Amino acid sequence: MTRTATRLADLTAHELLAAYRAGTLSPVEVVEDVLARIEADEPRLHATYALDPDGARIAAVDSAARWRAGEARPLDGVPVTLKDNIATRGVPTPVGTAATELVPAERDAPAAARVREAGAVILGKTTMPDLGMLGSSQSSFHPVTRNPWDLTRTPGGSSSGAAAAAAAGYGPLHLGTDIGGSVRQPAGWNGIAGLKPTFGRVPVVPPYAGRVVGPMCRAVADVALLMSVIAVPDERDHTALPGADIGWPDAPGPVRGRRIGLLPDVGVGLATERVVRRAVEEAARALEGAGAVVEPVAPFLTREMLDGMDRFWRARAWSDLGALPEERRAKVLPAILEWAAAGADLTGAEVFHGYSQMDAMAVAAHRALAGLDFLLLPTAPIPPFPVEYASAFDDPARPFEHIATSLPFNMSGQPAISVNCGYTAGGLPIGLQIVGRRFDDAGVLALALAYEELRPPQRPWPAV
Template sequence: MTTSLHTLSALELLAAYESRALSPVEVTRAVLGQIDRCEPKLHATYALDHEAALAAAKASEARWMKGRRAEPQGALDGVPVTIKENIATRGTPVPLGTAATLHAPAERDAPPAARLREAGAVLLGKTTMPDYGMLSSGLSSFHALTRNPWDLTKNPGGSSAGAAAAAAGGYGPLHLGTDIGGSVRLPAAWCGIFTLKPSLGRIPIHPPYYGRVAGPMTRSVQDAALMMRVLSLPDARDTMSLPYQPISWTELTRPIKGLKIGLMLDAGWGLPVEPEVRAAVEVAADAFAAAGAVVEPLAPFMTRSMIDGMDRFWRCRSWMDISALPEERQAKVLPFIREWARGGAGLTGEQVFTGFSQMGAMRDAAVAACQPFDFVLTPTAPIAAFAAELPCPTNDPTQPFEHIAFTLPYNMSEQPAASINCGYTAGGLPIGLQIVGHRHDDLGVLQLAHAWEQLRPPQRPWPLD
């Protein structure tokens, strides 16, 4: 058992701590050993801190072993966790994936990091991301190139690149990413793990921004639900957060019979869906139908003008940030990102405002399209994992977002959306199924994802275990 401690789920670890069959120290040592073995290949971590992790594990061990009755600090006491590097943790610089950033230590934990510490989780370190989180890739001007554990020649996706690679690579059970257009779901799909992009404001975060959320990245739905119990606790620093609700996150069983599910296989723009991806998603839809759900096709609702307008807005916003840097720091930004952002330099106010308005257009279209259904199924991404060295599948800064057509609208509409593995390509790469729910029905999305875990065929062994 000691050789596979890094593969145990959070639920299994907590039960083992409760029975005193395992201690947080031996588990943390085993996970750090797995990281040390795999990091030369994956490059998924940033600011990995063995000493601090073991100190936290020893403190947790003392709580679990105290006298006759364990006194855990919180719901995740002693469970190893990693946090994406753009979520501040006190004392650690936040480079935002780019060599252009000045690396001053963060003064305090951002809300998700604070909740995890309060719950007793053992913070191993941070995980990698691309420059400013603006790529679905493990490519960064600051971090080493992060690779996909299933195939080291392939990309893990992004921007939560390191978190997904860490989860698939066995770096412990719990990982935390962020998502503003697909940044937890796309890497989850390409690394074969589970993630939930919650409703906007469900997990308090700082700084908040329209569309920006934090989300758990795990190997199982149950472990993600455990994280949601902690991460959804309130924090006044997020001025866009939802009122706290005591949701029964771990009550994951619900009947499928009678649910009305929409199936969308064409996003309306972007890269065409590869045949293997389409087939895997159709198999999942057929399984839900066989279990009693009513599955009906959902026509595309996105338009080219929506993404082109939003692209112009983001280029302008990013160019304002980059052009404000001294020239020597501008030169350190990943060239692909500089070239993309420079496209916003000459835009008029009218063009930028019109582009910004497309976020609202996406929101209206997504909510209206999903309204007749309890849930919607789509591919998470139209393609399987692409080459590791590329910034995006097109490798074209004039059209960098052609792969996010299925994920982006649900950031704009604030709807919860999960990605869960639903099959493999002929070459053995994972394929992601996206499950979308109505605004604020985060638990429902977790429940349908848990149902799919029971319906789907046995999963292949994790590649580095």
């Protein structure tokens, strides 16, 4: 089903801010409409965690007062959700697993602090799978989140709830995290825009190689707006980049003369399905028609790189899970426990070799953009798989086969965004991934804004 009427819950952040500024809408009525949408859809979607209607209503009243007083902040009155693992003060951070001891967070994580300071109305948190280590919404703590476009399909992971919430119209702004594709892949499978920023652009607590916080929104312009608020250094993240006057774009950038590489199949992991390949190639032709210079790029990822990362992450996961008391470890999702347990038998040499593939992947990804401004490839090689599956094969031994398109750019630190570029015969969205040179987040967003105007008309958003 699709929605036939636009409600306040469906307005973009830019539209809301313009209406607040003009005095034609109040944050109070907007938040009420968004909460009504959530109340109606959550029994089927299960995208939220620690929803806080009372807190949101209080924040909306405070925001309305600031607008009346002429003291509005950059995101004043705009509804936002944050992924489970982005700490918000007073709320436990289970990281998707029942094995976590539920202790309220003492303070906001950097991104949460920035949106709160900017006046955004925090509605609550969104769901994720155990430890963020799945491309699905299977969790031992949260109910299974479903894809609004087809409730029998996964929304992807690990920013499962954020993607589903954005597509369903739980307000315009959502924050996820990404260490192997966890913002982009669910964004692609839900027809929204999801940015993995340059590593270090948005402070993360705790920081870790490849891990980023990124916006997930229906519109690319809202992604850019949210980045303008959260891309601020924070002393808690020693890997954070220095502050910079980036000039986040709110209009399409130039296309003519841009050198763009096209990689419809990465050559490792799952092969790109025909419907996905066709949509990505049509997007490339649209950009070429607007004056871009599009040329093929040879696959650069190897089986050794992908398997090495798998081994290293198994060892890393088992170092945490193996240290838990047995009664808590037993609460972890079986698929994750089975996958991680293999890390206990790896030798030091095998783990080190796996770790070294992070750098090998980074070098290869940077070389792939040599002489290019951007790279186009599928966000995911396949459409979303059944919601009951923990991974594309529902096989704990092969959980990374569908992230070969996204993982390299976490290791390289390059910015990458997913935007919708088409639909399957069954109406499921297909994601186009646009990758840029490191630090060129604004360029990636500007090209994504341009592509939004070039792509065919989009289908109405789904009704749950």
